Amino acid sequence: MSNRSTPPGTGRKLALVVLGLAALITTMLCAFALPSLHSGPHHVPLGVTGPRQTVEGLRDGADADAWDVRVYATPAAVRSAVEDRAIAGGLAVTDHGVDVYTATAGGPSATVALTALGDGVAAQHGAKATVHDLVPFTEDDPRGTGLTSALLPMIFGGIFPALILGSVFPGHRGLRTRLAGALLFSAVAGAAVTAVLQFATHSIDGGYAQSALGVILGMAAMSTTLLGLHAFLGMAGFALGGALMMLLGNPLSGLATGPHWLPTGWAALGQLLPPGASGSLLRANAFFDGTGAGLPALVLGAWVAVGIAFALLADRRGARTAVPRHPAPAV
Template identity: 75%
Template sequence: MSSHSTPSGTGRKLTMVVVGLAALITAMLCAFALPSLHSGPHHVPVGITGSPQAVEALRENADGPEWDVRHYETADAVEAAVKEGDISGGLAVTAQGVDLYTATAGGPSAASALNALGEVVAAQNRTRLAVHDLVPFTDDDPRGAGLTAALMPMIFGGIFPAVILGSVFPGHRGLRIRLSGAVLFSVVAGAAIAAVLQFGTHSIDGNYGLTALGVILGMTALSTTLLGLQALLGITGFALGSTLVMLLGNPLSGLATGPHWLPDGWAAIGQLLPPGASGSLLRANGFFDGAGAGFPALVLTVWAVFGCAFILVADRRGRRSRGSRSEIVATSYSSTAPASRPEVTSGPIRG
């Protein structure tokens, strides 16, 4: 009877694996393709300033879901807001012409769209357009290729510790060693990534210490989360965390284009996941002197806390399991131990 049930069970397992992999590939296609198909400016924050008539005309040009128009009193205020990362760019209409303020390092796609908007406004006013890129990429990496390339090493820097340390130090006894190793790896690898970006490829030019701390925090959040899920749920937890990071976190990070180039819902999800938060933190520290780093740093801290909490729960569960096994062994030993022999005393034998 078992010879007939085994092929049936194998067939069911094979069907489940095939269906699961097909669903995974479909989800991967949707995660990568759908945001790209609907990419474009979505509520890009742009500042405007000028005379009341000019401001009204600017609002009409920027009317729509593409822009989030904010009025400023002076051109200096617009310039300061761009440098602080509060807005992606700004337009100032004066008697001398139209001044466009952009931050290419904050989002090259949004900067290009703002350039097109500035040209339309200048043409309508029949005047010149002066473009001021206040936060550009570095001269050695004018397109930000190094910044974009940094995302995958940071993601795999969170995945590798869970895989390798889990193999070298398996089980409950190795849990604390895996956690210590993951944090130590994040410190060393994060500092190395920041050093390569700043001193090797010259892709960023911010404060190295601040940038390194941000990369370390991002990799720590990723590695502790995956380690915690792996310790708590086994291979299922690791697969769930890796899928979340790779299928959603990577395409929705917005590191190459800026988060405002993704549809609103996709962009919000991406910034709440470790890859998106890590990318935004790297951008803020590498180009904006830490301005706007608060929210992504908070997101990564929350993920790291959750990861450590998962590890703590798994550790306590493992201790209880070991305690239960010890009690079972002790009880089994006591029940099978030979009965004590009666005490034998020496003395004369009496007949």
């Protein structure tokens, strides 16, 4: 009868795995539940214009945690600020009533809250509120469903290349092939996803090339980061990257609601992660002609650099540890 003994260190490894999984599930719960529980307008930039007394009343009476009130001289200035993404929306109080300027494509939840605020101001003045949606979603997709649904394919577009290419081209010798394959996949898949959104579902407007380049950059940021972490840290790195993209990046992206609907700290973190930056870049290119695209593009470029850096470090380490093969001496 064979005597089976538990390998040394098994208990420690088991404890580490259990604790790691518990921490992962806890982080997942926090990332999904806490922002949702505290969702709502958070320091939404709001432009107001009108008679001095009315404007001062709006500025003093608005919830400071919900609205960042900014005063403009004319309704035209408010409209221009909305279109330039300097503010999320605005109210113009005139002799004819209250004009509410929104940009639904920039943040549908903020639009709903702003419309309700405009109705309340109009009721106080015994007037009527008129909503002007300056940057709406497309007529074929008025709720922005296609834009919101694009995030998961973009995230999986980062996860799948790192996983599949790692299986097809394993080890140190296949690292550069995996990196080239991830970048090539990002280009092909990004162009295809943008084509579907623009020409099949008609969910986005704007120039195709500009939007496609943004989606390609977003996929490249996710795929190179996961590939680099996988190459440098093994499956632990892949798991870390996947959790970062899916469990934190997805719920904190703010793509469905707009970033101002998440608590301030969560929103800032979400915009620094590839999913949030990718969504913001697509929104800017598809509906605002590139206005506001600079920061998310910079964030995504930084993630691409991080992923490539990890891959190069793994490549250098693999080159040092590789054992040279010498032909056997002739006898």
